[in-house]
Amino acid sequence: MSELLTVSGLSVSARLSHGDLRLLDEVDLAIGRGETVGVVGESGSGKTTLARAVVGLLDRNVRVDGGSISLAGDRIVAPGTDRTGRIRGTAVGMVFQDASRSLNPLMKVRAHLAEVLRRHVRGVGGDEIERRSVEVLEQMRITDARRVLESYPHQLSGGLRQRVAIGLAVVTRPSLVIADECTTALDVTTQTKVVELFRTLVGELGIGLLFVTHDLMLASDLCDRIAVMKSGRVVEQGPAMQVLDRPEHDYTRRLLAAIPTWT
Numbered sequence: 001m002s003e004l005l006t007v008s009g010l011s012v013s014a015r016l017s018h019g020d021l022r023l024l025d026e027v028d029l030a031i032g033r034g035e036t037v038g039v040v041g042e043s044g045s046g047k048t049t050l051a052r053a054v055v056g057l058l059d060r061n062v063r064v065d066g067g068s069i070s071l072a073g074d075r076i077v078a079p080g081t082d083r084t085g086r087i088r089g090t091a092v093g094m095v096f097q098d099a100s101r102s103l104n105p106l107m108k109v110r111a112h113l114a115e116v117l118r119r120h121v122r123g124v125g126g127d128e129i130e131r132r133s134v135e136v137l138e139q140m141r142i143t144d145a146r147r148v149l150e151s152y153p154h155q156l157s158g159g160l161r162q163r164v165a166i167g168l169a170v171v172t173r174p175s176l177v178i179a180d181e182c183t184t185a186l187d188v189t190t191q192t193k194v195v196e197l198f199r200t201l202v203g204e205l206g207i208g209l210l211f212v213t214h215d216l217m218l219a220s221d222l223c224d225r226i227a228v229m230k231s232g233r234v235v236e237q238g239p240a241m242q243v244l245d246r247p248e249h250d251y252t253r254r255l256l257a258a259i260p261t262w263t
C-alpha cells in the first residue's frame, strides 16, 4: 500500500505560565491510500492534538518541537515549519464532532458547498459547483439531494447534518480525511450508518482515513489498523483484530475491560 501520511517521532508541547507541558511524545503513525487508521485512547490522551497537528490547527500556545509529518512524501510539519496551509481543506478534509457547530446556521447547504468549492478549487464555475454539490450529496447516500441543498442546517436531522459535514470534507476530493470524534454526538443507529458511509467512501474514493475516537469497539469495526494513545504516546499499534484479540499493552487491556458487554 503506498504511503500517504507519515508521522515520525512527532513531539508537541504547550507553553504554560509555569513551564512547558508535553502533549505528544515521539508519535509514529502511517496511513496508506485506501486505508483507515483508528486513533483511540481515553480523554486527554492526545488524539485531538495529533489530528490538529496534521492540519496545522494547533492552539497558539502549542508548538511542534520534534519529528515531522509528511503527506504523499511532502514534509508539511516539522519544528519551525508549517506548510499545512496549502493542504488544509484541499488534499486533507476534516470532519469534527459536532456538525451543528461546523455548519453556519444562516447558510443553506448549497451555500456551504459553494463556498468550500470556490475557496479551494481554482476557476470553478456555477454549473460545476451545482454538479459537484449534487454529486457529493449523492455520494453521501442522500436520496433527496436537491431538497437538502435548499435546507438550512436546523431543518436537517443530526445524521443528515453529519453527512453534509462529511460531504463538505470530501467535495474537494482530498486524499486524506481526518474525522475527530465525528460520531460521538450521534445515537447508535445513526452512528452505525455514518461508519458504514465512511467504509464505502474509503473503498470508492481510495482516500486514507484517520479516525479519532475514544470507542475501541467502533474503531475496530471500521479500521484496518488501530493506534492506542496514552499520555501523548502511542503505546500500541497494529491490525485492528490483533489489537482487539491480543492486546500487548496493559492500558489497551484496561480499555477493553472497560467496554460493557451484554452478558
Ligand SMILES: Nc1ncnc2c1ncn2[C@@H]1O[C@H](COP(=O)(O)OP(=O)(O)OP(=O)(O)O)[C@@H](O)[C@H]1O
Pocket (backbone or CB within 6 Å): 014, 015, 021, 023, 041, 042, 043, 044, 045, 046, 047, 048, 049, 050, 059, 060, 061, 062, 214
Ligand atoms: N493549548 C493547550 N494548552 C495546554 N494544554 C493543552 C492544550 N491543548 C490540549 N492540552 C492538553 O493536552 C492533553 C491532550 O488533549 P487532547 O485534546 O489532544 O486529548 P484527547 O485525547 O483528544 O481528549 P478528548 O477525547 O477529551 O478530546 C490534555 O491534557 C489537554 O488538556
